[in-house]
Amino acid sequence: MITLRQLFTVFGHDPQWQKFATASTQPMVSVYLRKLGDKDIETLTCFDIELQAAMSDQPEDRKAKAKSCMSHLLTWAKEQGRQVPTIDEELKPEPKPERRYVKKCTRQGDVQIPRPKSDIDALTMEEWQEDTRWRTGNITPETSSKGWKNGKRIYKDGWRATIQVNGIKYHHRAKTRQECKEWVKAVLSKKILPTDNKADWWKMEQRKDEAARIDEMVISAAEESSIVYEYRRTGDTTELFDYVTKRLLPHMVYYCAHSLNMGKEHTLSAARQAVGLILTRIVGGRPITNITFTCKHMLRIHKNRGDFWYYEKAPKDVKMMVNQIDFAPLADVWKLTKDKRI
Numbered sequence: 001m002i003t004l005r006q007l008f009t010v011f012g013h014d015p016q017w018q019k020f021a022t023a024s025t026q027p028m029v030s031v032y033l034r035k036l037g038d039k040d041i042e043t044l045t046c047f048d049i050e051l052q053a054a055m056s057d058q059p060e061d062r063k064a065k066a067k068s069c070m071s072h073l074l075t076w077a078k079e080q081g082r083q084v085p086t087i088d089e090e091l092k093p094e095p096k097p098e099r100r101y102v103k104k105c106t107r108q109g110d111v112q113i114p115r116p117k118s119d120i121d122a123l124t125m126e127e128w129q130e131d132t133r134w135r136t137g138n139i140t141p142e143t144s145s146k147g148w149k150n151g152k153r154i155y156k157d158g159w160r161a162t163i164q165v166n167g168i169k170y171h172h173r174a175k176t177r178q179e180c181k182e183w184v185k186a187v188l189s190k191k192i193l194p195t196d197n198k199a200d201w202w203k204m205e206q207r208k209d210e211a212a213r214i215d216e217m218v219i220s221a222a223e224e225s226s227i228v229y230e231y232r233r234t235g236d237t238t239e240l241f242d243y244v245t246k247r248l249l250p251h252m253v254y255y256c257a258h259s260l261n262m263g264k265e266h267t268l269s270a271a272r273q274a275v276g277l278i279l280t281r282i283v284g285g286r287p288i289t290n291i292t293f294t295c296k297h298m299l300r301i302h303k304n305r306g307d308f309w310y311y312e313k314a315p316k317d318v319k320m321m322v323n324q325i326d327f328a329p330l331a332d333v334w335k336l337t338k339d340k341r342i
Contacts, residue, residue: 004044005037010074014319031056031066046085129190137163139177139183163187163194170194225289228282244275252295260303274298
């Protein structure tokens with residue numbers, strides 16, 4: 001003999017249903033187990049279960065939870081081979097009503113037509129590109145609360161971009177107005193859907209440029225390897241010096257100013273020392289094939305440590321070579337970079 005209470009206890013120890021049974025314990029006890037807990041499940045009928053639920057004075061929400069748990073309990077017991085009453089349709093939990101959105105009336109006499117939520121999410125890129133109607137976005141400042149601190153409410157300022165498509169308003173929030181403007185521009189140019197957020201949009205743009213960026217890295221590494229090989233074969237530093245002064249140094253100045261956020265004097269000093277160390281290794285016979293990658297790595301180390309203390313050990317001919325470089329144009333490169341003109 002197995003009682004309903006014992007069956008519910010075993011049901012609650014099933015790992016798949018343990019969390020659900022724990023949350024349903026109080027409704028089950030107050031609606032069913034107090035009266036039917038000691039009854040044998042083989043003699044229990046659906047009529048007894050329905051009658052007990054009807055006679056219970058518990059609130060309707062508690063009854064609904066108990067009915068749902070009883071339905072799952074009987075289904076589980078039947079799967080375990082127990083002789084339990086067949087689940088009646090009335091015991092099955094009622095599905096939640098579908099949330100529907102109503103289109104606002106725009107003119108007198110318009111009829112409000114319910115619109116399922118799924119219709120909103122059904123906008124595809126093909127449909128969005130075929131929609132040629134003229135639209136414009138709206139960008140407005142907004143202020144929101146960040147909570148309380150020291151008894152005072154803290155506010156933060158931001159911007160919100162809004163665009164309306166088929167009577168539905170889509171929003172995009174950002175810290176700056178420029179970000180909202182770029183989002184609206186991307187939506188209107190049909191590059192992204194109105195539902196795409198900033199992360200999705202940037203990820204798509206990065207994927208488009210990734211192949212070209214990788215090709216440039218491979219070509220640059222191959223070109224630098226060729227220059228180093230030519231120097232090792234002939235011993236002539238002309239081509240190597242021209243590459244360092246005309247192409248590598250401007251790129252390193254841009255990297256220091258844009259990525260490492262160094263100041264003007266700090267940038268010029270670090271770039272000069274990094275190039276000097278690169279030339280020291282090449283002249284010393286060390287096989288550096290990817291000059292740009294190695295130089296960036298050294299600059300990141302310099303950013304963390306604060307100095308290239310071993311630059312003083314560079315050979316005199318390397319220092320003379322570095323001292324011949326005109327750094328005046330590089331100062332202009334740093335200024336343009338900090339002004340975000342390039």
